[in-house]
Amino acid sequence: MNVFAWFRERIAAEVAAMAASGSLPTGLDTTRIGIEPPRDPAHGDLASNAAMVLAGPAKRRPRELALLLAQRLLKIEGVATAEVAGPGFINLRLTDTFWHARIADILLAGVAYGDSGLGEGRPVNVEYVSANPTGPLHVGHGRGAIVGDALAGLLQKAGFRVTREYYVNDAGGQVDALARSLRLRWLIAAGAEPADAFERARTAGEVQYGGDYLVPVAEALLAQDGDRWIEAPEQDWLPAFRSFAVAAMLRLIRDDLEALGIRFDVVASERRLVEEGGVDAALRFLEGRGLVYEGVLEPPKGKVLDDWEPRPQTLFRASLYGDEVDRPLRKSDGSWTYFAADIAYHLDKFRRGFPVMIDVWGADHGGYVKRMQAAVTAITEDSGALDVKLCQLVNLLDGGEPVRMSKRAGNFISLREVVDRVGRDVFRFIMLTRKNDAPLDFDFQKVTEQTRDNPVFYVQYAHARCRSVLRHALAEMGEEALSDAVLAGAALGRLTDPAELDLIKQLASWPRVVEGAAEAHEPHRIAFYLQDVAQAFHGLWTTERRTRNCASSISMTCSSHRRGWRWFAPRSSLSHQALR
Template identity: 55%
Template sequence: MDIFADFTQRINVAVQTVLTHYEAGDVDLSRVTVEPPRDESHGDLATNAAMVLAKPLGAKPRDLATRIAAKLARDPDVATAEVAGPGFINLRLHPGYWLKHLAGLLAEGSDYGRGAPTGRKVNVEYVSANPTGPMHVGHTRGAVVGDAIANLMAFSGDEVTKEYYINDAGEQVSVLARSVFLRYREALGEDIGEIPAGLYPGDYLVPVGQQLAERYGAALRGMDEAEWLPIVRDAAIDGMMAMIRDDLTKLGVNQDVFFSERTLHADNGGRIAEAIEDLRARGFVYQGTLPPPKGQLPEDWEDREQTLLRSTEVGDDVDRPLVKSDGRYTYFAADVAYFRDKYERGFNEMVYVLGADHGGYVKRLEAVARAVSQGAAHLDVVLCQLVKLFRDGEPVTMSKRAGNFVTLSDVVDEVGRDAVRFMMLFRKSDAPLDFDFKKVTEQSKDNPVFYVQYAHARCQSVFRQAEGAGLALPDFRALDAGALDALTDEGELALIRKLAAFPRLVQSAARAKEPHRVPFFLYDLAQGFHAQYNRGRDLTHLRFVNPDEASISLARLALVKGVATVIASGLALVGVDAPDEMR
C-alpha cells in the first residue's frame, strides 16, 4: 500500500524495457528514487531514474527521460508523464488510482502503513537515568523520543526490545545510600539538620528512610558504614527504580528490559574482563599510554601505562582506556561489556537515546559496535537537546520536592500525558525545545496536540451526525473503489493523496530515527481535514453528510474514516490517545 514503492517497481519495469534500446547489460537500479515533487503543481510523483542511469548508459539524461516517460504514459493509472529540468520525470495519476488506494487503506484498517517483517532484531535503549531520584523534564524528552522510535521501528517490521540501563554501580549510588541513611536516622526521630553538601537533598528520599526504619528499627544505626552501606544501597536503588517505573508508566512508557550495570561488575567484573579479553584476542586491546588531550586535562587522565582499546582503528578519534593503571575498570569498560551483552542476545541493530551532553560519546560507542561485532551490528545514537519550561512566557521555578529540578510527574500532572508526549516530539530531538504549560493546554489551532486530537474527534462527530440523519454506516473495510466514485472534489482528492503518504512517512521516520516527522504529518493532515470540513459549511454540496444524497454521503464518510484511521494510527505511534470527543 506504499504508492512510492508501487511506482518504483513500475518505473523499474519501464526502465528495463528502455534498456534494450541501449543494448545495456545489468544496470544498478538501487539509486532510482520516487518521491513527491518539491512543487505540488508539478504532479503527484517525481523520479530521478534518467538522471542516475544516463551516465552508465552513455545517454543524455533528457533523451533517456523522454523514452522512460513515454513508457510510463501507457500505464493505465498515469494521467501524464512529463520531463522536467535536466531529466526529472513528473507523474500525475488518474483520480481512479487514488480511489483504489483509499479502498485499500480502509480494507487494511489499523494495519495501513505497517511494514512486512524485516528480520532485524533491534534494541532501543532510552532514559537510563541514574537511579538517584525522580525523573526530571530532561529525562522526559528522551523517554518520549526513545519510545516513539521503538514504536515506529516495530510498526515498520522490526522486532524491537525497549530497554533501560540502570546505572546502579559507581560512587553515585554510594552517595545515594548515604543520603538515604540520613533520612533513615530522621525517621528514627533524630534531628539531622541541613543536608550536607554533596548528598541528595530532595524530599523524595524520605519514604525510603521511613521504610528502612520500619524494617530494621534502630539496628542499622549501630552498624559500621561498611555493614549498613550495601543494605541501604540496595533499598535505595529499589526505591528509586520503583519511583522511576511509576513515572514512566504515568508517561505511557513501558520498557521490556531493565538491565542492571551491577551485573557486569559482579564476580570482580567477570563479564567486563571477558569482553576485554575477547577484544584483546582480536588485536583491539593493548597496554600503552595516551598523549594528554588538548586543553584542560580531565580528572581521569593518567600519564601511566593502561589497558587501552584500539578504537582509532574502528573510527574513533583516540584510543580509549579500559583499565586504569591501578587495576580499576573505567566506566567505558562497562559500556563495552554492555554492548557485547546486547550483541550476544542476538540484536543486530542498537539505538541509544542520550542527552545532548553525551555528544562526545557517539564516536566511541560506534567504535565499540564495530570492534565487538566485527561490523555485523549497527549502532545509532540519537541525541536529545534540553527542554526549557515556561508558563505564559515566564520560566518555571524549580520543584521543592525534587530539590533542584522540575519532575516528569509534575509536568504530566499539570498538562496530561498526551500534551507532554506530542509536544516533546513536535521539534527535532537535536534542537532545543521550549515547553509552555499555558500554550499546550489551549484549545486552538496554535496548540498542535489539541488540533490533531480535535480532527479525530470531529471525524467521530461526523459519523454520529450521519447516524442521527438516518444513514447507516457501512462496513468500510468491504468497500470497493466503485463506491467512492463520488469523490471528485479537488479537496477530497488532496486528502486522499495526503493519506497515501503515511506508509512512506512511517518507514522514513523509522529509518532516520526521527519521530518528530509523525506529529508534523498529523498536523498537516488535520489541517487539510479541518479545511475540507469548513468548506462544507460554506458550500452545502461539499458537506460530508447529506441525507438526500446517500451515495455521495457514503463516499465522503469513507474518506472521513480514512482520515480517522490514519490519525489514530499516527497518534498511537507517538503514544497519544485518539479521543472520540473533546471535553
C-alpha cells in the first residue's frame, strides 16, 4: 500500500462527493492535489495542500474549504486527527493501528514490497556504459554503469518493461587504431619486431592504445591464425585484427561489468547497423522530410580554430528542433559521422518499440544532448522522447589525497582494480551517493572505513544488527515462528514507542520513494532513503537497549523489507562479512 497515493485518492473522492452534493462546483481539477509527509513531524503524518489548490477555482477561502474537507477525512478509518493549519494545510495524524497494519503489508509482500504499477508495463530502453571497445573500463565508466543499472532496476520496480542496452562503437576510427595497436603487439609476439618496439611507438604517439591487455590478445591471435599476415598490406590484415581485437575487448568489458553484477539484454553494434544500411535508411527518412541539406557552417564563435576552412557539408537541420546550429552527418572522406550513426541507432531503438529512451553518458558528451534530442524528435516525428543522464567525473582519492592517474605513466587505475579492492556493493552504493550530475569523490580509505561517516558501512551496520536480532530469535523461537506470515499476525499493538513508529513510517514511505525516484529518473534517491531507514533503525536500536523492551518484530520487518531493495545491490549485497 502506498499510503500517500491512497490518501490522495481519498481526498479526490471526497472532493467529488462534495461536488455531487452541491457543496462544491463540479469539474474541479484534482490533479494538483498533493500529499506528503510534513517537514515538521509535529504537523502530523500527512499533509495536503488540497484546500489551497482548490480554493481559487472553487471560489472559497482556503481555510474554510480545508475545514470542510478535514471534517470528512476524519471519518476515514485510521485517521486519528485532521487539523487545519497555516494558510490552509490539512494535517492528518494516523492511528498506531493503521501504522501497525503496514508492517503486515510489508511482511506479506516480501520482495514485492514497493512494486508499483506506475509504468503500466510501458517499454523503456536504458542505454548505458557503451564504452568504446578499446580497452578495460575505467572508474568513470563504472559510475555510468551503476547509474544506468540502478535506474533500470528502479524503473522495473516501478512497473516499466525495461531493456538494458549497450551500444558498441565498433565502426569508427577508434577501433581501427585499436587494430593497429594490436598489430604491433602481434608483430612483437611473432618475433618480427623487437620487444621494445611497442614502448617506442607509444612514446612517439604512433599507437593509441597500448595497455598490456593487448599482449595476450596478440598471442591468442598468433596461436589461432599463425603469422600469415606479416608481409600483408594494411587493407588485408586490418579487418581481421579489428574484429579479433573488438571481440576480445568486449569480453574484457563484459567481465568488468559482471564483477559489478551488470548484464545487458541487448548489445547493439554500430558496425552491423552501418553494414545493414541502417544509417542510409535513417538519412533517407530525414531527407524525405527535407531535414538534410548541403551547407556551410559558420566557425564557432569565441574559439580559435587555426585550420578553419568553410566547406560544404551534409547537414541535419537540428536547429529546427532546438539545437543552436545544424549538425554534420558526413566526414570529408565520405563516411558517416558518429552523430549520423547515432541517429540511425536511436531510430532503430524507436522502431524496436521504445518511444521512451534513456541514455547515460559521461559529462564530456554534454554538448551532444541537444542535437541528439533534436534528432530523436525528428525521427520519431515527435512521438518519442530521449532523456540523457550525464554523469560527472569521479575523483579517486586515498585518505583525502588525490590518486594521480596518467595513462602515460602507466599508473592508470582501472574499474576492475577498484572493484576488486573495495567490493561490488561498496562500489555500487557509493556511486549512488551523489546526483549523477554532481562530481563524486571516491576515497579508498573512507569507503571501507567502519564509521558513521561512511554511508555504506552505516547501512550495512543497520542490516547486520537486524540479522543479529534474527539470529538470536531463531535460536530461541525456531524458524516456524519467524515466518513472514506468522509475524504479520503477531501482536503488533505493542509497538508504541516513538522510535518504533518512526521506523514503521520510514518503511511505509518506500513505495512513494520508488515512484518518485523512478518518475524523476534519479536512482540516487534510493541510496539516500536507505540511509534514512538505517538512521531510524539505529535510533530504535539504542532506545530498545535503554528500555530493555525487545521489539524484535521491527527488526525482522526491516530485514524482510530489505529484501525488497535487493535489486538495488544485487546478490548477497550489503554483506556484513567486513564487520567481522
